Amino acid sequence: MFDALDHVILAVRDLEDATRHYATLLSRSPSWRGDHPGWGTANVLFRLNNTYIELITPYGDGPLGRTVATQLDRRGEGPMGLAFATSDLDTAHAQLAANGLEPSPVAPGLGRDTDTGQVRRWRSVLLPDTRTRGVLMIAIEHESPDRLPEAQPVGSKDAIVSGIDHVVVHTSDADAAIALYHEGLGLRLALDRNFPDWAMRLVFLRVGAVTVEIAQPLRDAQLPARTDQIWGLSWNVPSADAARTRLAAAGLDVSEVRPGHKPGTRVATVKSGTCGVPTLLIEAAEPA
Known part of the structure; x- marks a missing residue:
């Protein structure tokens, strides 16, 4: 669809x-x-x-x-x-x-x-x-x-954001969210798995080249039962180190680069300058 x-x-x-x-x-x-x-x-x-x-x-x-x-x-x-x-x-x-x-x-x-x-x-x-x-x-x-033209890069192309990797949606009912996004909207269901170490159930749905990630806490859900909330954005970058260096030089609060949850990826968290959006930068894994 x-x-x-x-x-x-x-x-x-x-x-x-x-x-x-x-x-x-x-x-x-x-x-x-x-x-x-x-x-x-x-x-x-x-x-x-x-x-x-x-x-x-x-x-x-x-x-x-x-x-x-x-x-x-x-x-x-x-x-x-x-x-x-x-x-x-x-x-x-x-x-x-x-x-x-x-x-x-x-x-x-x-x-x-x-x-x-x-x-x-x-x-x-x-x-x-x-x-x-x-x-x-x-x-x-x-x-x-x-x-609508491309937003033109400014400065080094290694340090720009190239696209959105995934959008995170918080929910108190992952089954209801799957019914909406997969059955109602037709997005492809790629993963549905509990992660006890993080106390989260994560559901990944794909549309085009972007993932919609549904996140349900396994305990202490804070959202009303029938309400979801778009929570955060994860951005693709060619080089996490170059992007982090650029943002830190611009005065933003950004974490050190660290290994991502997906093997081979490297990530950094941007903690300011995002208009209230929890923000992650992701450098993709090298092709095998």
């Missing part, structure tokens, strides 16, 4: 400040600065090699702006939504409806770049949060994908 994780939506209070933070984190310049006439939001986009990140804030009045404002009031800045890409939204809409997810009618969308005046158009449907366990979730079909 879906070709990719189209983008991850981060709610921010100060768009310019958040843009500076993410330009530093990613070592890239923004792809797009725009607004959504009638929706009550403004945004900045960074397109990477396998998805893009959307920083969004209330701007004027509109239904999406009110949703973002509610997120900021309740949870503060951080990840709030996932958009899944399809090349055939009408067919996807029918399948989502058949799967009981009650998608909204297909609606046209329009974004305008405030620097260049360029316009991007798309069609999308919104899934009600009563069916998505509280996560803002969108299905989208782009009508002008050539309008």
